[in-house]
Amino acid sequence: MSSKLILRDGKLDSACRRSFPTLSAALPRMLGLSKLFPKSRLFSKYNLTYLDENDITEVDAICGAFMFLKKEVLDKVGYFDEDYFMYGEDIDLCYRIKKAGYKIYYYPKVTTIHLKGESTSKTKFSYVSNFYGAMSIFVNKNLNTSSRILSFILKFGIFLRSLMSYTKRSLKIIYPAIIDSALLFLSFLLSVYMRFHIFPNKSYIFIISVYILVWMIVMWLFGIYLRKNRLSIFKTFNAIFVGFFVNSSITYFLKEYAYSREVILASTLWALLFLLSWRVVLKIQNFFVEKNILLNKINLLVVSEYKFKGSLEEKFNSRHNIIYYDHDGKEPDFEDLKETIIIKNINEVVFSGENVESREIFRLMWTFKDKNVKFKIVPSGNELILSKIRGDIDNMALIEIEYNINNKLNIFSKRLFDIVLSLLLLIFVYPFIFIYSRIKKTKNSQAISKLLSLPHVLTGKYSFVGVPVWYDDYDYDFLGKKGLTGIIQLYGTEIRNKEDENNYLIFYAKNQSLQFDIEILLKTFITIIKK
Numbered sequence: 001m002s003s004k005l006i007l008r009d010g011k012l013d014s015a016c017r018r019s020f021p022t023l024s025a026a027l028p029r030m031l032g033l034s035k036l037f038p039k040s041r042l043f044s045k046y047n048l049t050y051l052d053e054n055d056i057t058e059v060d061a062i063c064g065a066f067m068f069l070k071k072e073v074l075d076k077v078g079y080f081d082e083d084y085f086m087y088g089e090d091i092d093l094c095y096r097i098k099k100a101g102y103k104i105y106y107y108p109k110v111t112t113i114h115l116k117g118e119s120t121s122k123t124k125f126s127y128v129s130n131f132y133g134a135m136s137i138f139v140n141k142n143l144n145t146s147s148r149i150l151s152f153i154l155k156f157g158i159f160l161r162s163l164m165s166y167t168k169r170s171l172k173i174i175y176p177a178i179i180d181s182a183l184l185f186l187s188f189l190l191s192v193y194m195r196f197h198i199f200p201n202k203s204y205i206f207i208i209s210v211y212i213l214v215w216m217i218v219m220w221l222f223g224i225y226l227r228k229n230r231l232s233i234f235k236t237f238n239a240i241f242v243g244f245f246v247n248s249s250i251t252y253f254l255k256e257y258a259y260s261r262e263v264i265l266a267s268t269l270w271a272l273l274f275l276l277s278w279r280v281v282l283k284i285q286n287f288f289v290e291k292n293i294l295l296n297k298i299n300l301l302v303v304s305e306y307k308f309k310g311s312l313e314e315k316f317n318s319r320h321n322i323i324y325y326d327h328d329g330k331e332p333d334f335e336d337l338k339e340t341i342i343i344k345n346i347n348e349v350v351f352s353g354e355n356v357e358s359r360e361i362f363r364l365m366w367t368f369k370d371k372n373v374k375f376k377i378v379p380s381g382n383e384l385i386l387s388k389i390r391g392d393i394d395n396m397a398l399i400e401i402e403y404n405i406n407n408k409l410n411i412f413s414k415r416l417f418d419i420v421l422s423l424l425l426l427i428f429v430y431p432f433i434f435i436y437s438r439i440k441k442t443k444n445s446q447a448i449s450k451l452l453s454l455p456h457v458l459t460g461k462y463s464f465v466g467v468p469v470w471y472d473d474y475d476y477d478f479l480g481k482k483g484l485t486g487i488i489q490l491y492g493t494e495i496r497n498k499e500d501e502n503n504y505l506i507f508y509a510k511n512q513s514l515q516f517d518i519e520i521l522l523k524t525f526i527t528i529i530k531k
């Protein structure tokens with residue numbers, strides 16, 4: 001038996017209910033017919049997408065991510081086959097279970113989140129190799145007794161699918177380079193035509209190829225084809241500019257390649273226009289999607305023991321799919337909330353009520369800091385959090401929760417400050433402190449112990465300012481890295497209870513900035529001197 005497996009985007013994992021890859025089931029999937037006709041019983045036999053995902057169903061095979069069965073069944077049919085390195089062993093086990101006369105069920109009354117692909121997320125090509133290799137092993141072991149023609153068709157289909165998957169993944173990686181090289185070629189064609197009013201001949205095509213290759217190498221050296229930099233306007237501009245000087249040098253020192261410096265200059269201007277333009281277009285498209293500029297309906301999770309009034313709910317329903325999370329007046333469960341946001345594919349979360357702690361809200365926000373999930377709050381009592389009011393619907397002010405410690409610019413400036421200051425201290429202070437700590441026979445003071453941790457600041461394990469190093473990671477991970485000093489360490493004597501401590505931490509999270517961190521460092525330094 002398997003539960004209903006939900007992927008991180010909230011969609012059903014189709015592998016949690018499927019048929020064996022016989023010819024009638026596998027061929028439509030290999031040809032892409034199952035995607036074109038997902039509700040067709042004829043074409044969607046493999047993943048059974050024509051069935052209601054909320055119905056209990058007897059199936060051929062389930063996913064190894066969640067298998068619930070008696071040990072006596074395993075004792076009878078055997079365990080996972082070690083011929084499979086990864087993937088395929090679950091369907092092979094299901095085949096032996098069905099062959100032994102047992103039934104297998106898909107049970108959607110229980111839902112499980114499946115973080116699919118984590119085992120091979122670092123190397124996506126290994127996923128293709130392992131997956132289709134496993135399918136070949138399964139066909140050879142279990143379906144080879146059928147006619148040779150059918151077996152050949154299955155194996156050939158597996159080969160084609162794996163080839164298509166390799167090609168698709170390769171294109172996803174290299175498509176920016178393909179676009180750039182094509183646009184650079186177009187830039188040179190236009191420049192040559194504008195300068196000489198001719199279409200480049202074979203000799204020009206060769207030198208153009210050399211110039212394009214130089215530019216592509218420069219852009220690769222600038223890291224433009226790393227995933228995080230593909231749409232970087234700044235890096236692309238710099239790479240084109242540097243490539244211009246490199247190609248200009250070729251026209252000076254290699255006379256056989258020096259056709260026209262005007263062509264190089266014009267090509268640079270065209271390259272700037274074309275290469276920056278397609279990146280700007282994609283950035284605008286991503287902005288429209290992330291900010292929901294087109295006002296598509298979004299999933300709104302309301303965390304409250306109350307529901308909206310009728311008129312208010314009607315106004316929300318025009319733009320939102322409202323989902324209520326009723327916690328019966330108790331404090332919401334963090335893990336349950338996290339699963340709900342993933343399973344329901346939530347875009348916005350609204351908190352309301354006295355039982356929602358700011359600290360738990362921050363933890364949830366930190367968990368989804370890299371996702372496009374917005375968090376808002378309906379202010380009640382003194383639970384106001386530093387934020388921006390986004391609008392007033394009837395008499396309810398929705399406040400978008402913001403805290404500086406999660407601001408990307410603040411994260412960057414904080415890390416840069418840590419690197420620069422720790423390097424300076426490691427060069428000019430750390431050697432003397434290290435020698436002193438070794439010579440001194442008594443226990444190191446708190447200040448000396450902190451300075452001895454400077455290498456950890458440089459490597460990124462600690463920050464200069466953060467939560468105390470003795471704090472539990474799970475409870476305070478939303479506040480970033482642990483620090484050699486911080487607001488708690490500085491004002492520890494004024495903290496009387498847990499509520500005071502949370503208030504200090506929330507205050508720092510809301511107001512964190514480079515200036516604030518320097519202020520805490522200076523006050524820590526003065527405190528040490530006064531002691």
